[in-house]
Amino acid sequence: MRSLKSSLDLIGNTPMMEARNLDTGKCRLFLKLENQNPGGSIKDRVALSMIEAAERQGKISKGGTLIEATAGNTGLGLALVAAAKGYRLILVIPDKMSQEKIFNLKAMGAEIRMTRSDVGKGHPEYYQDIAARLAGEIPNSFYINQFSNPANPLAHETGTAPEIWQQMGHDMDAMVAGVGSGGTVSGLANFFKRAAPHVEMVLADPKGSILKEYIETGKLGQPGSWMVEGIGEDFIPDICDLSSIKKAYTITDEESFSTARELLKKEGILAGSSSGTLIAAALKYCREQKEVKKVITFVCDSGNKYLSKMFNDYWMLDQGFIKREEKGDLRDLVSRPYDARGTVTVKEDDLLLMAYSRMKLYDVSQLPVMNGEKLVGIIDESDLLLAAMKEKGAFQKPVKSAMASNLETVSPDKPVESLLPIFERGLVAIVEHQGKFYGLITRIDLLNHLRRKMR
Numbered sequence: 422m423r424s425l426k427s428s429l430d431l432i433g434n435t436p437m438m439e440a441r442n443l444d445t446g447k448c449r450l451f452l453k454l455e456n457q458n459p460g461g462s463i464k465d466r467v468a469l470s471m472i473e474a475a476e477r478q479g480k481i482s483k484g485g486t487l488i489e490a491t492a493g494n495t496g497l498g499l500a501l502v503a504a505a506k507g508y509r510l511i512l513v514i515p516d517k518m519s520q521e522k523i524f525n526l527k528a529m530g531a532e533i534r535m536t537r538s539d540v541g542k543g544h545p546e547y548y549q550d551i552a553a554r555l556a557g558e559i560p561n562s563f564y565i566n567q568f569s570n571p572a573n574p575l576a577h578e579t580g581t582a583p584e585i586w587q588q589m590g591h592d593m594d595a596m597v598a599g600v601g602s603g604g605t606v607s608g609l610a611n612f613f614k615r616a617a618p619h620v621e622m623v624l625a626d627p628k629g630s631i632l633k634e635y636i637e638t639g640k641l642g643q644p645g646s647w648m649v650e651g652i653g654e655d656f657i658p659d660i661c662d663l664s665s666i667k668k669a670y671t672i673t674d675e676e677s678f679s680t681a682r683e684l685l686k687k688e689g690i691l692a693g694s695s696s697g698t699l700i701a702a703a704l705k706y707c708r709e710q711k712e713v714k715k716v717i718t719f720v721c722d723s724g725n726k727y728l729s730k731m732f733n734d735y736w737m738l739d740q741g742f743i744k745r746e747e748k749g750d751l752r753d754l755v756s757r758p759y760d761a762r763g764t765v766t767v768k769e770d771d772l773l774l775m776a777y778s779r780m781k782l783y784d785v786s787q788l789p790v791m792n793g794e795k796l797v798g799i800i801d802e803s804d805l806l807l808a809a810m811k812e813k814g815a816f817q818k819p820v821k822s823a824m825a826s827n828l829e830t831v832s833p834d835k836p837v838e839s840l841l842p843i844f845e846r847g848l849v850a851i852v853e854h855q856g857k858f859y860g861l862i863t864r865i866d867l868l869n870h871l872r873r874k875m876r
Contacts, residue, residue, distance in 0.1 A: 427505050428459040428501065428505065429459075429469060429501075429502065429505050431458065431459040432458055432459060432460075432465045432466060432469055433458070433465075433466060433580050433581075433584065434584060435453060435454050435455050435457045435458060435584070436453075436454045436457060437451055437452070437453055437454070437585070437588040437589070437717075438451065438452050438454055438688075438690075439451050439452075440452055440684075440688055440700075441688075442687040442688055443683070443684070443687060443688065443700075443704060444704065444708065445704060445707040445708070445716075446707045446708035446709070446710060447707075447710055447711070447712060447713050447714075448706075448707035448708075448710050448713060448714045448715070448716050449713065449714070449715050449716065450700075450703055450704070450707055450716050450717075450718070451589065451593075451715065451716065451717045451718075452688075452690070452700070452717075452718060452719070452720050453581075453584075453585060453588075453717060453718070453719045453720070454690070454720050455719050455720060455721055455722065456690075456691075456692060456693075456696075456720045456721070456722050456723040458498075459501060460494070460497045460498045460500070460501040461494070461497065461722055461723040461725070461726070462493075462494035462497060462498060462693070462721055462722030462723070463494070463581070463605065463719060463721045463722065464493065464494040464495040464497065464498035464499075464651075464722075465497075465498040465501060465502075466498075466576040466577065466580055466581060467495065467498065467567060467572070467573045467576045467577075467602075467604050468495060468498030468499045468501065468502045469498070469502050469576070470572045470573065470575060470576035470580075471565050471567065471570050471572040471573060471576075472487065472499070472502050472503070472506065472508075472565070473572075474570075474571075474572035474575075475563050475565070475572075480563045481508065481561075481563040482561065483507065484507075484508075484509075484561065485508055485509070485561040485562060485563060486508065486509040486510070486511060486559050486561060486562040486563070487499060487503055487508050487509065487510045487511070487562070487563055487565060488510075488511045488512075488513075488552050488555050488556045488559070488562055488563065488564045488565065489510075489511075489512055489513070489552060489564070489565040489566070489567065490512075490513045490514075490548040490549040490551065490552035490566075491512055491513075491514060491548075491567070492514065492515050492517070492518060492538070492548070492601070492650060492651055493518075493601055493650050493651020493652070493695065493722075494522075494651055494693075494721070494722050495567050495601075495602070495651075496512045496514060496522070496526055496531065497522065497525060497526060497529070499512070499531075499565065500512075500525075500526050500529035500530065500531040501529065503530070503531070504529055504530055509532070510530065510531045510532065511531070511532045511534060511552075511555060511559075511562075512526060512531050512532070512533055512534070513534045513536055513548045513549075513551045513552045513555070514526075514533060514534070514535060514536070514548065515535075515536060515537065515538030515548050516535055516536065516537060516538050517538040517648065517650065518650060519650065519726055519727055519729065519730055520729055521725065521726040521727065521728060521729060522650075522726050525726065534551065534555075536548050536551055538646075539646065541644065541655055541656075542655070542656055549566075549568065552564055552566075553566075567602040567604065568602045568603065568658035568659060568660065568661075569658070569659040569660060570604075570660065571660060573602055573603075573604030573608075573660055574603070574604040574605075574607040574608035574611065574660050574662075575608065576604065576608065577604060577605050577607075577608025577609055577612075578607075578608035578609070578611045578612045579608075579612075581605070581608065581609065582608060582609045582611075582612030582613065582616075583612065583616075585609075585717055586612070586613075586616055586617065589715065589717065591617070592715060593617070593620060593715045593716075593717055594619070594620065594621065594714035594715050594716065595620065595621040595622075595623055595706060595714055595715075595716045595717070596609055596613065596620055596621070596622055596623065596716075596717050596718070597623040597624075597625055597699055597702055597703040597706060597716060597717070597718035598622070598623070598624065598625070598699065598718070598719065599624065599625045599626065599652040599653070599695060599698055599699050599702075599721075600624065600626070600630075600632055600652065600653070600654055600658070600661055600663075601651050601652050601653075601654070601695070602658050602660065602661070603654075603657075603658040603659075603660050603661025603662070603663075604660055604661075605719075606622065606624065606661070606662075606663070606665075606666070607660055607661055607662040609622070610622055610662060610664075610665035610666075611662070613665075614665065621667060621668065622665045622666050622667065622668075623666070623667075623668045623669070623670070623702065623703070623706050624636060624663070624666045624668070624669035624670070624702070625652075625669075625670055625672055625698045625699045625701070625702030625703070625718075626652075626653055626669055626670065626671055626672065626698075626702075627647040627649045627652055627653035627671075627672055627673075627674070627677065627698055628645065628647060628671050628672065628673045628674070629644060629645030629646050629647035629653065630644065630645075630647065630652075630653030630654055630655070631643075631644050631654065631655055631656070632653065632654060632657075632663070632669070633669040633670070633671050635657065635663070636663055636666050636669045637669065641656075641657070647674055648674045648694070648740070649674055649677045649678075649694040649695055649697070649698050650693070650694055650695065650727075651693075651694075651695045651721070651722075652695040652698055652699075652721075653698075668706065670701075670702040670705050670706065672697075672698045672701045672702055674740075674742065675742045676697070676698075676701045677694055677695075677697035677698040677701055677731075678694060678697055678730075678731040678737065678742055679697070679742065680697040680698075680700050680701040680704070681693065681694060681696055681697030681700070681724060681727075681731060682697075682731065682732065684696070684697070684700060684720075685724065685732075690720055691723055691724035691725060692720045692721070692722070692723070692724050693720075693721060693722040693723060693724050693726060693727055694727055694730070694731055695721045695722065696719065696720045696721045696722065696724075697731070699718045699719055699721065700718055700720075702718075703716055703718040735756060735757060735763070738756055739756055739869045740869075741872075741873040748833065750833040750834055751831065751832075751833045751834075751835060751837070751840075751850075751852055751862065752833045752852060752854065752859055752860075753870070754837070754840075754862045754866050754867060754870045755852055755859060755860035755861065755862055755866065756860075756866050756869065757860060757861075758859060758860045759789070759858050759859060759860050760857075760859070763860070764789060764860055764861065765779055765783045765785055765788060766788055766789045766790070766791045767779060767788050767789075767790055767791070767800065767820050768790070768791055768792070768820070769790050769791070769792050769797055769798065769819065769820050769821040769824065770819050770820070770821065771819065771820050772816065772817055772818065772819060772820070773800075773805060773808060773809075773815055773816045773817070773818055773819070773820060773822070773823060774816040774817065775820070776788055776800050776805060776820050777805055777816065780802065780805075786801055786802045787799055787800065787801035787802070787849055787861070787863075788800050788801075789851075789858065789861065790820055790821070790824045791858075794857070794858075795858070796828070796851070796853075796858035797821075797824075797826060798820075798821065798824035798825055798826040798828065799824060799825050799828065799849070799851070800820055800823060800824040800825070801825075801849075804823045804824060804825065805823065807823070808822070808823040828851055829843070829848070829851065830851045830852070830853040831843070831850050831851065831852055831853075832852075832853065832854070833852060833854050833859070837867070837870075840862060840867060844864055844867075849861045849862065849863050850862035850863075
């Protein structure tokens with residue numbers, strides 16, 4: 422077994438796996454496991470390629486600052502390489518990036534500048550424009566600009582594509598890819614034009630992105646919004662060559678997330694949201710074919726960066742991506758029903774320290790207090806604060822010493838408007854059904870309900 426000099430030696434040469442438990446129609450679907458790169462994504466390849474190209478060209482020197490605008494995994498790849506090479510790294514990221522990615526980036530030493538995800542190119546808060554401004558203001562800095570950097574597609578033309586071609590034994594029919602910066606699809610297309618011009622290039626595009634419409638009509642449509650990270654665009658990046666794309670699929674957020682969850686359940690692969698987009702498109706392509714074809718796509722990154730989002734049932738429910746049986750009353754607003762073991766509770770004899778710990782762990786500000794199956798009180802942050810301020814050893818006292826026990830409940834058949842006076846008094850709505858505690862309705866539950874209705 423060879424000894425590696427650094428984690429950078431682990432970049433590339435990722436395994437290929439056939440998906441045998443998904444419905445691929447007549448086709449065979451192979452997954453290039455880019456989540457096996459040391460930074461957990463395909464972007465490790467381009468990060469290394471772009472930084473080393475800048476070094477060769479004298480655009481960055483020791484002690485310099487790398488700057489990039491990224492909505493996805495490029496930042497993690499750059500953080501990996503920057504740390505190994507000793508560069509300062511500033512990342513400008515839109516506010517839809519998952520918390521796991523942000524925590525990961527900060528832990529690797531990257532400096533984060535958060536900006537808006539709902540504005541386009543030319544707006545002063547657009548992430549790429551901010552990154553370009555910073556590069557002009559900070560001495561000895563280099564704006565990587567993955568969207569215009571030729572070392573981006575080169576990483577895939579000289580690395581990713583030849584690996585795929587070799588792993589498939591020079592026997593493949595279609596390649597499904599997406600566009601974030603455009604480097605992957607362009608690099609792959611450049612290679613297969615020469616080595617295997619029969620390979621069909623297929624695009625997976627999130628709903629809201631303009632790329633599928635551009636491929637089919639040659640016109641730039643009006644962009645929408647989407648929740649999948651790191652894929653789809655509201656413009657055509659400079660390095661993005663779409664001329665080889667003959668087929669494109671629009672994939673909704675719901676399809677992307679549910680496909681990634683299905684991949685984990687059926688194939689044991691924990692993949693990210695953009696991987697869900699690619700695999701959903703690949704499955705659509707496979708099921709349309711009338712003859713056996715070998716189709717390849719990517720597991721672009723690891724799903725461990727999305728555990729609080731698409732692998733969280735409650736987040737999926739709040740977004741409307743998981744459907745529950747509707748009751749037609751206020752119970753539909755309860756996001757965590759007690760009878761489904763969704764409600765976080767405490768017992769009246771538990772210590773206040775337990776209540777505090779559960780609020781912190783589950784990111785809630787109030788807890789129902791139970792005696793067996795009976796609701797006997799509610800304790801919230803203000804109750805804890807008053808108790809802790811009044812007495813030094815309060816956290817060792819039982820919950821019943823600080824809880825509110827004079828409860829006001831609401832029956833499920835009441836109108837939604839009946840919740841507003843409860844919220845105005847700074848309370849949460851306690852729903853009881855047939856004399857039993859059903860769950861809580863908070864302000865955010867009502868907001869989520871109204872947004873789902875709007876959709």
